[in-house]
Amino acid sequence: MPLTLTDQPSADARPVHLVTEASFASLPIDEDARRWATANGFTGQAGRLLVMPGKDGGVSGAILGVAAERYGLSPLATGALAQKLPAGAWALAGKVDDPDLAGLGLILGSYAFSRYRKTETPEISFAAPAGADVAAANRRGEAVFLVRDLINTPANDMGPDALEAAARALAEKHGAIASVVTGDALLAQNFPMIHAVGRAAAQAPRLIDIAWGPEGARKVTLVGKGVCFDTGGLDIKPASGMLLMKKDMGGAANVLGLASMIMGAGMNVRLRVLIPAVENSIAGNAFRPGDILTSRKGHTVEIGNTDAEGRLVLADALALGDEDEPDLMIDMATLTGAARVALGPDLPPFFTDDETLASDLATASIEVADPVWRMPLWKPYDQRLASKVADFNNVNTDGFAGAVTAALFLRRFVSRAKSWAHFDVFGWSPVERPHCPIGGEAQAIRAIENVLAKRFK
Known part of the structure; x- marks a missing residue:
């Protein structure tokens, strides 16, 4: 530093x-x-x-x-x-x-x-x-710097291969175990939506899985969206919409930063970190609007828009994490523009059904100056994801409540975890501020760490 x-x-x-x-x-x-x-x-x-x-x-x-x-x-x-x-x-x-x-x-x-x-x-x-606490400040600073470095690195040097290398390096530093499922092995091991989103890219899609901590401890699972670049797929973004898409792996960067703090503090948890790492590219084998994908959980998903790919890869990873019945599962993703329209770039929304967790996060965000704001999992909007040919669609068609319907989509893949929260982060500071320059930014992870430290001593 x-x-x-x-x-x-x-x-x-x-x-x-x-x-x-x-x-x-x-x-x-x-x-x-x-x-x-x-x-x-x-x-x-x-x-x-x-x-x-x-x-x-x-x-x-x-x-x-x-x-x-x-x-x-x-x-x-x-x-x-x-x-x-x-x-x-x-x-x-x-x-x-x-x-x-x-x-x-x-x-x-x-x-x-x-x-x-x-x-x-x-x-x-x-x-x-x-x-x-100088040691804690240095530990948190190191984690935030890791997040910023990962997000700031452009996609030519931060594709799925490099994201995997960064995750492995962090795991090795803290004595964690890292395993990776890559390419067509994703189909063999039942991660079909991760494979579908990433198969058109030059670098193979993969699922990164890190485990750390005593097996008897309470389970905390972190899931981070690792879309290393997002063209939008066949529903291609305009040029202006791609300028910051190197940051579309900001969810993965943030969970790695959070994992760094947890492991560095020696927190008494059984930690698992799941990162679906892909690039949403365009090629002859890219997935298409109208395709119907079968997820790891068995749900069939109609593709209403290939630019809503983050929720697809998260869904397979959430389903895997949910199978382990964790005490707490948190996912982080640069998921929707709607979240930024609602709350701007500095205030990431989170969604949860757990009232105690929501209260703890709100308190922690003020205590450690790491702003977050709860938004509703409004059940009546669930029907906006309806499909006539599949269990549901990956998008709603009217454009309303995009952040809420994205969170509701993800909730369909969580049924066994005792508690779950979804964070829709921007992962970027568009203006220079005293504590950070313009560029990649860690969001919500210090508030989450504060809650975990109090719960899992």
Whole structure:
């Protein structure tokens, strides 16, 4: 990581004061510093950083304006320090309201994607505020960086082969067992919809299966959509619709990041990670609108649109995970544009029938500044997936409630899991913010980790 978070400040660490517009007036700084702030028009405005000059011509410290009220992602505002401070050793001065999030914000703000272009970043050492869990912050930061790196890597270097390699590397790091079913073996082992969606691509479709943790522990299963690029299939997307389709494996990236945190923390669970990794391509053997596929669970599915492929590959993976009767099964997917229309890019919806889980997730999202919002599994909309020739269709025909009907489609493949939740993530930050640049982004996984850590100690 470009920024090093330490337990103790070094002797030469310069202070950074966090202030609001209200508290800036009472900040104990000398008159020269106060005049410098006035000359620069600094009044403690949220997001504004003021670097303070020293008497020797160097830098003596800095002041960062933060929001007066905690909301959304504001507790991660310290990420601006990683982006804007000069190199060297620094430490937060005074009492910090949320030491853990302040420390995490510092780490997250230091991220840069440099695989294809050298990025100059200052070497910064930052002492975590008193009370912060440095090991946990570094573990979470590493997981988020993994998610971002996977999503930011274009499809020519992040196809099903590379996604499998990344999953295997993570499994090896934590002593997990990884197995993969590839190509026509998917048909032999009854994953017909994963095979159908991915068979037209140059790289074979596959199902990645990772297992970790004691077999007697309570079972947590994570399922992530791994569509490494989505043309839309024969229902082809317009050119503009393909520009960000390297991120269509964002669900897989996020469950790998979540798995990294779970395994890194040594959580007492039997973890299983299932990733259907495919590319939805166009060729003579591509699946077609009007085709009827038989799923692993035995349901027949009429294809109303080949661009609704993510739910198909998830369905086979969910059916497999459900057979194991997990205590909790969570799927994550960049599934619908409707979710973005409803809630925008920063607030991923989740769907569940489990009221306790929904409440816990809502609480956790605020506690760890990882926004999520519950949306309804509205049963009357189930009939919108009706088909006259199959058990049901993969899309509804009127365009309404697209995120809800997609979640209802997935629910048809979950019957044995004690609890299930579906997250429709965007996986992308379209604007630069203090804790992240424009690009791939981890969403909901820190909130989920918070819930799991409390449930499965």
